[in-house]
Amino acid sequence: MRKKTAKRTAAMAAVLMAASVIVSGCGNKGGDSAGGKSGTTAAPASTAAADGGAKETTAAPEARKDAVELELLISDDTLEGGAMATVVAKFNEEHKDKGIQVKMNEIAYADMQTQIQNRAAVGELPALIKLSNFRNYIDYVLPLDGSSLTQDDFLLDVSYEGKIYATSINTTAVGLFINKTAFDAAGVAYPLTEDERWTWDEFVAAVNEVVEKNDNVNTGLVIDHSQQRIGTILYQFGMNYFDPADETRFAFRSEETKKGIDFILDMYKDGGISKASVGAGTENAQDVFKTGTVAAHLAGNWCMNDYTTNITDFEWCPVLMPKEQNAATCLGGNYLYAMDGTGLEEDAIYFLEWFYQPENYTLYCETGNYLPGKTGINPAYTVEGLDIFNMEINNSITQPRYDSSIFTKHTGENVDNIVRDAFDRAIGGELDSDGVMDYVVKEHLGILSNVHE
Secondary structure: OOOOOHHHHHHHHHHHHHOOOOOOOOOOOOOOOOOOOOOOOOOOOOOEOOOOOOEOOOOOOOOOOOOEEEEEEEOOOOOOOOHHHHHHHHHHHHOOOOOEEEEEEEOOHHHHHHHHHHHHHOOOOOOEEEEOOOHHHHHHEOOOOOOOOOHHHEOOOOEEOOEEOOEEEEEEEEEEEEEHHHHHHHOOOOOOOHHHOOEHHHHHHHHHHHHHHOOOOOEEEEEOOOHHHHHHHHHHHOOOOEEOOEEEEEOOOOHHHHHHHHHHHHHOOOOOOOOHHHHOOOOOHHHHHOOOOEEEEEEEHHHHHHHHHHOOOOOEEEEOOOEOOOOOOOEEEEEEEEEOOOOOHHHHHHHHHHHOOHHHHHHHHHHHOOEEOEOOOOOOOOOOOHHHHHHHHHHOOOHHHHHHHHHHOOOOOOOOOHHHHHHHHHHOOOOOHHHHHHHHHHHHHHHOOOOEO
16 A cells, blocks of 8 residues: 555545445455456556657557456446447447457445445455546555546646646536526527626525416526535635645635525525525425426536436536636536556556447447546537536636645545535524524534644
């Protein structure tokens, strides 16, 4: 195991000591261990240019007497359109006579962390993983510095301590969906270009008019029960998590943040534009929007496939989000990476390099309607409106990315839902905006090392 900080190593050791059994159904296929290679044929070799120039891709494997099977642990592929299944089928067809195949193991997202921890404890990790983070498992992730892949290839930060460890398989962006049928019936315009973008007060007036003029629409806006979605609005009001001039100063407490918090909490009061049940997470915003009783939904591009498939009784479309002080969106994404110590490392790198060839990776993005995580890719999407999310990304302030980069440096110091939890309490009447700021600051300072207010 590579050397990490004492805190990191101790925390991981405690987790792994507690994990005593492997989750069922994840045993090895065709070898003497889950990551073990059957037979004795050497893995494809990854080579660098002899003159020290650009890296070459890993050589294609020769035909093997005993087939190697790479397990790819993944969640939600079926729900998101089966993009990975499509690309894996292409890989397996092209390599059916070369002794290397990929088998997807699709499990519930909620089970991913437990399964990875349990399997790490007994040395039975899969060859490949697709997940929304990789740094939580950095002790077991294979460095890719010997491959042809580089940080410059990817839109998200896929490095740790100066080495590339992962690939960003897709990016996500927060954005706004509207009930187009209801807006059109009310004669209310909506922004599709930057110069048409609402202020938040203009947006409130617009959705109130939509509700007033449509008998079947009773709610102006629903927002996912998500810290990222809350944070997007706060960024638009001028919030920072960290001081842009001093990454050790936690700068959440400000007049701009307070104004944003008050604005959001007003949505959930009697007469507000939203529903407290959705704000507190007891109703799912995505499901509520699909009923056709809501004017707008603050969510993200990942809803596109669901809405295309499952909304049939009204028209919808993405539009530009409102702004206050700033136009802002929060980027997220998923990572695809190989695990170390499986015995299949070079085969896994070969698959990753094959996957990110333009033809194969474009197929993945087009099938799942994903925003690319790799540079230089221009998918032809099957649904309209994804250009709106690209506009949000291009016009957003950089503070969300700056804050994300600072949080990344605090690997293992989990602050994921502190803001959301504070808003849950505030919507329930326990906290006002000052109380939210007090709670958020106190919790972050108690968890993040070497950070002050």
